[in-house]
Amino acid sequence: MGDQEGPLLRRERRRQELVRATFDLIARNGFEGLRTRDVADMVGVNIATLHYYFPTKESLIRAVLDQAMARFRSTLTPHGSPADQLRNHLRAVRKLLIEEPELKAVMAELALRSARDRSIAAIMAKMYDSWHRAMRGLLRRAVKQGGLKSDLDSDGVAALIVATLTATTLPTLSGTRRTDQALRQLERWLGITGSKPSAGPQATD
């Protein structure tokens, strides 16, 4: 049907372009280095056009936040037994953050910014909450089905998982092999080191 597309789609595409450019720039320069003019330049539109789609810089950042949350949440849709799901989740997050360093950087920036921005803080708190609960639920079911040791404190372990994965986003820790070491140790303690999901020997560096 040709390269025709509805006006709603076109509008949405432009918005996506702008959000994506903002996303990349935050990943590269942080909030501190974010200039709306650079965003516009990156997409190839006038600065006024940017404000046509997003009235304020703040609203643009909000859109970036939403997108980052959506992408991150996609990691939480698991398959298989609870123990498998757990293992898969850990690896999916690790993979996501390795393959999309921009997402990693933006998550870290958002985490910091939430200290000063109530609305960001609220959204991220909600997200971390549901993440924590998902982990805890998974752990409980895994214990019930015998996939994990029964003396495990699901709440504490869930907190540890979330903390470890979150620490992964910090640039100081990542980039070295230490992140992987920490995650693998977590798997070992959980007793889910099984090599099922990834068939070959894993690169240690």
Added chain:
Amino acid sequence: MGDQEGPLLRRERRRQELVRATFDLIARNGFEGLRTRDVADMVGVNIATLHYYFPTKESLIRAVLDQAMARFRSTLTPHGSPADQLRNHLRAVRKLLIEEPELKAVMAELALRSARDRSIAAIMAKMYDSWHRAMRGLLRRAVKQGGLKSDLDSDGVAALIVATLTATTLPTLSGTRRTDQALRQLERWLGITGSKPSAGPQATD
């Protein structure tokens, strides 16, 4: 005992005041919100005076970095048996970050900034490296002395400890009880949950 003091001392004192003010402002508003004018106002000197002591904003930030590192390092000098040292270290860091939220915030800010600033990155990497090595050494000695299980991968566990403690600095995770849960779980897995809070004399400063 007179109120006289050498010109070098006075110079150093002024610099310290400025660094301290910068430190507090970064903790409060992040790098994004750091204005040299605010620093000068806080100390009660003219903005030109600030530039007399620190030619550029960057040089001022460097000084803050040095000070933060020094403060953080002071926590890493443990006493007692290896297992005790480990437990005490975990608690000391936790205590430090609770009692000095400014240090916590600044560490997180620096961690983020290191992604964009080579010189900060280098210094922080060195610091995290020595931290990791200290933990690993402690774990190995603890295993040797029978304080910990022998099947423990000292490298992985050290990484996990550092990651967990680092995650603690992130505002999104801290402030709730989740941080404590994670740390306690760590202690449990390490088998150092012992209720004697601090066995030996401990340097908190």
Added chain:
Amino acid sequence: MGDQEGPLLRRERRRQELVRATFDLIARNGFEGLRTRDVADMVGVNIATLHYYFPTKESLIRAVLDQAMARFRSTLTPHGSPADQLRNHLRAVRKLLIEEPELKAVMAELALRSARDRSIAAIMAKMYDSWHRAMRGLLRRAVKQGGLKSDLDSDGVAALIVATLTATTLPTLSGTRRTDQALRQLERWLGITGSKPSAGPQATD
């Protein structure tokens, strides 16, 4: 009686809507606060549609000027004896400016703008001129018919009447009882304080 109407009529109606909206907005926010986008929004059309009817903001303002002049002129067509006409005119203007504060505000704005806009200045000068002449003619006829004292300088009094009525449009003076006091004093000096409000049929529109 069908809802059909010629395309010219429809065009004219749209133009009227836009002029009316502009009129109201100038009355509310002054020229300083006039945004074409607000005009378009008020009428419920796109900003580009506004520019279809009025190529420039200036042309839109010109149309407002014309409309304001027409409305104001309609008050200047008196009936009855010269002395009655005079009294009625004073009251009609006062009434007009009280009942239509928008017109009052727009007249004041136009008066100011005429200082910077030659074409507005020309139109308003012509209008004030004919107003002045109408007053003077009225005064002369009133003197001739014995309705007023014969030692009256028709030119000076006409000027004073116009000035006083014009001052009425200024927001600083109006709104208090001072405007009324001034007008009443004028009537007193003219000797037309008679309590019969309107002797003949009077065109208020």
Added chain:
Amino acid sequence: MGDQEGPLLRRERRRQELVRATFDLIARNGFEGLRTRDVADMVGVNIATLHYYFPTKESLIRAVLDQAMARFRSTLTPHGSPADQLRNHLRAVRKLLIEEPELKAVMAELALRSARDRSIAAIMAKMYDSWHRAMRGLLRRAVKQGGLKSDLDSDGVAALIVATLTATTLPTLSGTRRTDQALRQLERWLGITGSKPSAGPQATD
């Protein structure tokens, strides 16, 4: 003692320069056309320097308002008998507005702006109030001393005087001979036409 001057004086002089430039620009282009950059250019300083003295455009305008009020008030310091004072005041205002067209224009702009700006409105209302009261007091004393007819309503006449003088500021009315005509008629009705203060025959055009 040379061209030295205290720092306070220098600071005040700069402020005065900026206020004066703003004053002139408002007189020339109205509030609508007032650009802080033009003000800075006129004085020959950087735009940032302007903001060093006046943090916001609004604060600059406030300073202009104050200055205009001060200048206008200076007309209200009369000498001689009440009737003389009255005559002198009328002429002083007329003279002021003729010799300082900028002041005239700014007063008109302020009058209009007061419709939208509460703080300006308050200041101007106070000023008009004291003006009205001064006129009324003068009239009463003049009547008592026999300089004016005793059947005169001092309140109404005061209102008329203020209104007439105010109307004088409007560009539409001024510039022609009509303003003078109106003021002279006022004097005639008051019976204070005496040529004492100004010795020679007055220009009618």
Added chain:
DNA sequence: AATGAATGAGAGTTCATTCAT
């Protein structure tokens, strides 16, 4: 050693106007 004054570069935002459809 310290200051008030000044600045260049640039930030986010606004607005009348135009263009393709």
Added chain:
DNA sequence: AATGAATGAACTCTCATTCAT
């Protein structure tokens, strides 16, 4: 006849830095 999208130019205001004293 009407629109969504886009734009250039300009606006007020900010900030790290410098200079004369």
